[in-house]
Amino acid sequence: MIRNHPWRSLLLLVLLSALAWTWAERRELQAFPGILSAYSAKEFCSCRYVMEQSDGYCRSYVKQYLPLSELRDDPARARVVARGLGQTRTAVWIGPRQGCRLISGG
Template identity: 55%
Template sequence: MIRRRPFLSVFLLLLVGLGLLAWVNRVHLASFPGIVGAYSAKEYCSCRYVSGNPADYCVSYVKLYMPLSQLRDDAERKRVTARGLGSTQTAAWLDQRQGCQLQVEADPL
């Protein structure tokens, strides 16, 4: 088969190799969607409340790097909620010295 169809054989070997690589790193791949929302919420919060930039600038800055489906800014409480790849994360501004921090929300039982 390799002599008759060399391109198909190489493609199948690459496909098997990628599948094996994905299986070995399945834990890391499963945690990736949470990283997208957390990074976006933290970056927007820091851009808006620590650096004091306008909201439009911070939205374009964050969306430049990460694919987001939703970004909510609660200006009164200085909290930002970002949703990307099915994961929702929240960051809140603590004070000028500590900056913004990701909020850990308890899972309902």
Template identity: 55%
Template sequence: MSRQKNLIRRHPLLSMVLPVLIVLAIWAWQHRVALQVFPDIISAYTAKEYCSCRYVTGNPAQYCRSYVKQYLPATLQEDQATRTVTASGLGRSSRAMWLGQRQGCRLL
């Protein structure tokens, strides 16, 4: 018992950080599926919303770029001939294409 008290006295920061890390690891394990899908959501949201902003509502490119801007970086590539938008972020890439005025944009 005295060794444990002695360890806590010598390393008080370690004795507080270690339980927090253990709790975070357990939380991450329980939510591992959602955490794996998160990078896909960023690029898909950006591609779909930018496509809708540009081709469904007819807004200018600069306005739509600021509309879909997020705290996490994503790059946009727009092909006006095919009305296709490709967005990349967090190592993932998604494409959205304008199908028509009634259908709007769809993720490919």
């Protein structure tokens, strides 16, 4: 088969390697969707409430290659909600010494 179809054999080898890598990294790949929203919520909260920057500046600061479907700032409660890749994470400002803390869910 290899001698008669070298490109098919190479494609099959690449496909099998990709499947093996995916299986080996399955836990990390499952965690990835939550990382985008968690990072964005925490960094926006820190930018906005710890560093006291403007809303526009902080939105551009946390902008990623993968877009968020929602980034909501609640200044009255010092709370930020970020939603991306189907996951929602919330960060809340605790105080000047503690900064922002990521809390579970939305």
